[in-house]
């Protein structure tokens with residue numbers, strides 16, 4: 001049965017910070033507060049659709065949920081709670097690493113929160129300072145440990161290509177995440193948005209976001225590292241919609257970004273496997289649901305190998321797992 005996520009945005013509400021890349025109004029496509037009517041209406045609409053209760057959630061995204069004024073935060077949770085256990089398995093929230101402590105976790109637990117995502121963004125202190133994040137890698141480490149101790153599902157979010165970062169630092173962040181053993185990860189290549197300090201740095205030629213080609217290569221590598229360590233990457237690249245297009249200035253924002261990265265992973269695996277193969281017509285077996293990924297976005301991998309004198313035909317095999325490739 002279907003998995004449903006009721007996504008409710010709490011844009012910039014309660015966030016004590018002003019990170020140089022953030023324009024929450026642009027990201028969430030909405031500014032202002034969230035009302036009880038909006039929460040109830042979204043939950044009831046979703047409740048009418050047949051779905052798997054245990055795998056469905058009410059999610060508060062877009063700001064720093066636990067930094068919201070206490071009364072208001074509890075009001076949001078109280079409004080959502082009656083739907084937990086009846087229509088949804090739990091509540092998911094996202095927040096900053098320095099806005100987690102034992103008291104807050106106790107409150108979240110009592111209202112049915114089951115998953116907490118931390119906007120860690122980088123595990124390099126210098127990158128966090130340059131981006132005016134206002135927290136340290138140590139804050140992320142402590143918050144992650146507490147969240148796990150309290151039995152919540154832990155999610156970590158990272159950004160690649162931040163001001164002051166580079167590929168080595170982004171790899172380091174991913175490895176630090178792996179060490180913290182999150183249940184889920186989100187990876188967002190940095191996008192320059194209108195009305196941010198990052199836009200200013202970009203216009204002054206002080207900051208250049210990485211190119212799409214380089215971001216795909218790096219994020220494919222990170223995706224594979226998380227996969228090898230049994231960590232689910234639940235998002236790769238910003239969602240389309242939500243007015244990002246309107247506020248977009250520069251950076252990697254591609255509607256099929258994940259597909260591009262997964263295609264890159266298959267290209268690399270196939271290339272290694274056929275390195276010593278002299279045949280020109282090659283049949284490639286992958287998991288049944290992975291055929292289009294192995295062919296690459298719009299068939300780009302087939303074309304890549306064709307230019308190298310190899311005609312590849314990708315076939316599905318239901319016994320294979322993700323990223324398993326057999327050449328026949």
Ligand code: SF4
Pocket residue numbers: 012015016017018019022023024062063064096119
């Ligand atoms: S902590 Fe999050 S919501 Fe607050 S300014 Fe930074 S990115 Fe925006």
